[in-house]
Amino acid sequence: MDAEPVRCASGDRSSLGGTHRDGRGARFRRALVTATQRWLAALVTLLLLLTVLGAALVRRTHADRAEASARAERYGAVLAAADAEATAFVNLRYDQAARSIHAVADGATGDFRAHYVRSARDLAATMQRQRSTLTGHVVSSGVVDVVPDRATVIVATSGTVANRRTGGQEVPRHYRLRLTLLREGDRWLTSDIAFVGDAA
Amino acid sequence: MTARTTGVLAGCALVLATVVAGEAWYLGGASDPTSTAARPVVIGDIAARSAVETAAQDAAAIFTVSWKDYDAHLDRAAGLMTDSFAATYRTTAAPVRARVVSSQTRTTTRVAAAGVVRASPDEVQALLFLDQRVVAGSGDPSYNARRALVTMVRTDRGWLVGNVQTG
Numbered sequence: 416m417d418a419e420p421v422r423c424a425s426g427d428r429s430s431l432g433g434t435h436r437d438g439r440g441a442r443f444r445r446a447l448v449t450a451t452q453r454w455l456a457a458l459v460t461l462l463l464l465l466t467v468l469g470a471a472l473v474r475r476t477h478a479d480r481a482e483a484s485a486r487a488e489r490y491g492a493v494l495a496a497a498d499a500e501a502t503a504f505v506n507l508r509y510d511q512a513a514r515s516i517h518a519v520a521d522g523a524t525g526d527f528r529a530h531y532v533r534s535a536r537d538l539a540a541t542m543q544r545q546r547s548t549l550t551g552h553v554v555s556s557g558v559v560d561v562v563p564d565r566a567t568v569i570v571a572t573s574g575t576v577a578n579r580r581t582g583g584q585e586v587p588r589h590y591r592l593r594l595t596l597l598r599e600g601d602r603w604l605t606s607d608i609a610f611v612g613d614a615a
Numbered sequence: 616m617t618a619r620t621t622g623v624l625a626g627c628a629l630v631l632a633t634v635v636a637g638e639a640w641y642l643g644g645a646s647d648p649t650s651t652a653a654r655p656v657v658i659g660d661i662a663a664r665s666a667v668e669t670a671a672q673d674a675a676a677i678f679t680v681s682w683k684d685y686d687a688h689l690d691r692a693a694g695l696m697t698d699s700f701a702a703t704y705r706t707t708a709a710p711v712r713a714r715v716v717s718s719q720t721r722t723t724t725r726v727a728a729a730g731v732v733r734a735s736p737d738e739v740q741a742l743l744f745l746d747q748r749v750v751a752g753s754g755d756p757s758y759n760a761r762r763a764l765v766t767m768v769r770t771d772r773g774w775l776v777g778n779v780q781t782g
Contacts, residue, residue: 448617455624462631469638476642487654490731494655554782555764557667557730557742558656569730569742571762571782589782591744591760593728611728611744612760 493561496522496603497568497594498553504608505551505572505590512539524597524604547578551588564598569611647736655733663731666739669774670765671726674743677704677776678724678763682716696776697768719752732764738777739767745781 503518516535520528531538541547551574559567570592575585595607648657656663673695680688689708693701714720724747732740747759761781768777 445617448621452617452621452624455621455628459624459627459631462628462635465635466631466638469635469642473638473641480645483648483657483659484654486660487648487657490656491651491653555732555742555762557732557740559728559730560664561660567730569728569744571742571744573782589762591728591762612746 489561489563489566490558493558493566493568493596493603494556496596497566497570497605498556500594500596500605500608501553501556501570501572501592502551504592505549505574505588507542507547507549509539509542509545509547512542515542522605524599525606527605527607545578545580546583547576549576549588550574550585551590554589559593566596566598566603568594568596570594650733650735650738656731658734658736658739663734663739666734666767666769666774667729667731667741670739670741670767670776671729671743673767673776674745674763674765674779675724675726677779678745678747679722680715681721682719683721685712685715697770700775700777700779721750723748727760737769739774741765741767 500519500522503515503522506518507515513535516531516538520531520535523531551572554571554573556568556570559569561567570590572590572592574588574590576588577583577585591611593609593611594605596603597606598604648654650657676695677692689705693704696704724745727744727746729741729743732742734740741764743763743765745759745761745763747761748756749759750756763782764778764780765776766778767774
């Protein structure tokens with residue numbers, strides 16, 4: 416005669432002898448699974464919070480880095496433009512007067528450019544009369560201040576001047592210049608050049 | 616169903632852990648930026664300006680000299696410099712002492728303009744335009760317009776002069 420199946424407390428049907436042991440095992444497994452799921456749920460919640468917090472930090476950091484990168488490149492662009500304009504400004508040859516003046520005007524804007532272009536003919540005539548040749552290069556330049564659309568740069572140049580007054584001899588000339596630049600489109604253009612003190 | 620739930624949760628945890636790791640990598644991954652010709656200033660405007668102002672003050676102090684306290688001046692000036700540049704400065708300044716004292720020369724220096732040439736977190740180079748008034752004995756003053764490239768180095772004592780090139 417077969418033994419009557421017995422239901423254990425958990426309701427599992429089993430044969431006599433193995434019924435309660437298997438029931439405890441099932442309960443243990445379920446408890447283990449439940450505990451694991453709880454831990455996993457807690458972990459997922461924690462990771463979700465970290466992900467959201469991290470996303471906010473990444474977004475802010477990305478914006479900060481983009482701004483820092485743009486600022487760093489702005490310094491480079493401003494110095495490059497100032498160096499180019501200062502180089503044109505200290506390289507004026509009487510035998511290439513038009514080209515020399517055009518080089519300065521090309522990097523200039525506003526009143527400074529207008530004045531330069533307006534007086535180009537007189538300047539060229541004076542250079543011809545004096546047989547004036549000014550040569551030079553930028554020794555160093557530094558940014559005094561810069562904002563997205565305006566900058567002030569100081570430039571130190573070294574070079575020579577030769578004219579009738581020097582008897583055609585090249586005489587050393589070192590200039591200390593202060594340039595004001597404006598951003599127009601994608602270019603930095605010089606709106607003013609001033610000498611800082613006398614030539615050394 | 617239970618095993619599936621566990622699997623889904625484990626999968627979510629794995630994906631989220633990967634995302635968090637990626638975010639941590641991005642946030643902690645940036646090294647100190649390096650100054651280049653295209654990006655000469657890679658620190659903030661305020662930090663760069665602060666270093667340039669320190670350079671200007673230090674340069675004015677270093678180049679303002681009187682024959683009356685030449686030795687004390689050397690000590691004061693050396694205190695503004697890194698140890699290695701202070702040693703170089705003392706070496707070059709010592710031979711000048713006799714001439715400055717014998718001619719009773721007083722040099723006053725002011726900074727006419729200052730700008731940042733390049734700047735990284737540990738080093739800033741400033742271009743300074745220096746106006747100098749030099750008086751020897753009871754003679755008339757002479758005036759010099761000079762330029763100086765001053766390299767400032769960040770140390771645990773703050774920004775110190777690491778090098779000066781004049782012209």
